[in-house]
Amino acid sequence: MNEFEQKLSRQPLRQVPADWRAEILAAADVNRREVVRAFTSAATIRLRLREIFWPAPTAWAGLAAVWIFIFAVNFSMRDTFPRIAEKSAPPSPKVMVELKKQQLLFAELMGPRETPDADRQKIFSPKPRSERVEILMT
Amino acid sequence: MPHATEIERLYDEHAQPLFAFLLNFTRDEADTRDLLQEIFVKLAREPELLDDVREERAFLIRLAHNAAIDLIRRRGTRERTKENFAAEIISPFATTSDPDEKLFREELAVALGELPEEQRAVVHLKLWEGLTFEEISTALDIPANTAASRYRYGLDKLRGRLRPLYEEIK
Numbered sequence: 001m002n003e004f005e006q007k008l009s010r011q012p013l014r015q016v017p018a019d020w021r022a023e024i025l026a027a028a029d030v031n032r033r034e035v036v037r038a039f040t041s042a043a044t045i046r047l048r049l050r051e052i053f054w055p056a057p058t059a060w061a062g063l064a065a066v067w068i069f070i071f072a073v074n075f076s077m078r079d080t081f082p083r084i085a086e087k088s089a090p091p092s093p094k095v096m097v098e099l100k101k102q103q104l105l106f107a108e109l110m111g112p113r114e115t116p117d118a119d120r121q122k123i124f125s126p127k128p129r130s131e132r133v134e135i136l137m138t
Numbered sequence: 139m140p141h142a143t144e145i146e147r148l149y150d151e152h153a154q155p156l157f158a159f160l161l162n163f164t165r166d167e168a169d170t171r172d173l174l175q176e177i178f179v180k181l182a183r184e185p186e187l188l189d190d191v192r193e194e195r196a197f198l199i200r201l202a203h204n205a206a207i208d209l210i211r212r213r214g215t216r217e218r219t220k221e222n223f224a225a226e227i228i229s230p231f232a233t234t235s236d237p238d239e240k241l242f243r244e245e246l247a248v249a250l251g252e253l254p255e256e257q258r259a260v261v262h263l264k265l266w267e268g269l270t271f272e273e274i275s276t277a278l279d280i281p282a283n284t285a286a287s288r289y290r291y292g293l294d295k296l297r298g299r300l301r302p303l304y305e306e307i308k
Binding site for chain 1: 142145146149153154157158161162171174175178179181182183229230231232242243246265266268293296297304
């Protein structure tokens with residue numbers, strides 16, 4: 001270093017404001033706590049899962065394998081047999097005519113259907129006033 | 139997990155040089171504060187960053203430098219004009235009652251402000267942090283030769299700018 005460089009390097013720099021320390025460390029601490037909390041909750045979940053699965057890992061693995069097998073079979077069945085409703089074509093006009101004929105024949109064989117009294121429609125026919133009085137008297 | 143006292147230790151050991159570097163680089167006290175906080179928040183959130191670090195100071199200067207560059211890029215040209223204006227009035231040097239020294243520090247602050255940022259960063263680390271070019275190359279992620287040439291260019295500009303005043307008060 002020459003004389004000029006030494007002169008420059010001897011110039012004292014400003015000090016970091018003292019009040020920044022508390023503010024910056026507080027901000028850092030808030031973030032640190034968040035990280036610790038996230039780490040703790042993740043560790044708790046891991047521990048819980050371990051408690052559940054660790055005692056009988058083979059049984060859980062077997063159960064998982066059975067479920068996978070069921071899903072696989074179900075999936076392959078769905079692909080092999082297409083739905084009947086989707087595949088069935090609409091009836092042809094010939095079939096429709098034949099069906100109509102059969103319906104008519106069936107109706108003839110059964111004869112006219114008797115309507116029960118309760119279902120019969122009541123026809124309102126006004127009567128002379130004198131008759132109405134008779135009804136009242138009887 | 140990071141311990142609160144570990145962050146405090148890092149702050150007590152490194153906040154002052156980081157502050158001086160950032161203030162000289164950004165020439166803005168508010169930006170310097172924001173960047174300093176950003177660095178310590180990052181360290182609190184990602185403590186593993188320091189796991190394999192041999193030179194804490196160089197690593198933290200690198201973090202500071204990257205954060206400052208990101209800030210300047212985010213701002214763009216318009217804000218940079220403002221920074222250049224601020225460079226004339228924000229001094230990274232301590233105040234003094236000696237009128238000659240005061241004048242010299244003011245001129246030095248202005249001359250440093252006129253340097254390109256990359257030269258200013260190298261000059262700062264060489265003169266006021268006492269780092270070698272190897273250490274500067276690690277801290278700023280540049281080749282050592284580039285660090286040396288940037289220092290030479292920067293120093294020549296400072297010498298040319300300050301020579302009359304320097305000769306006068308020598």
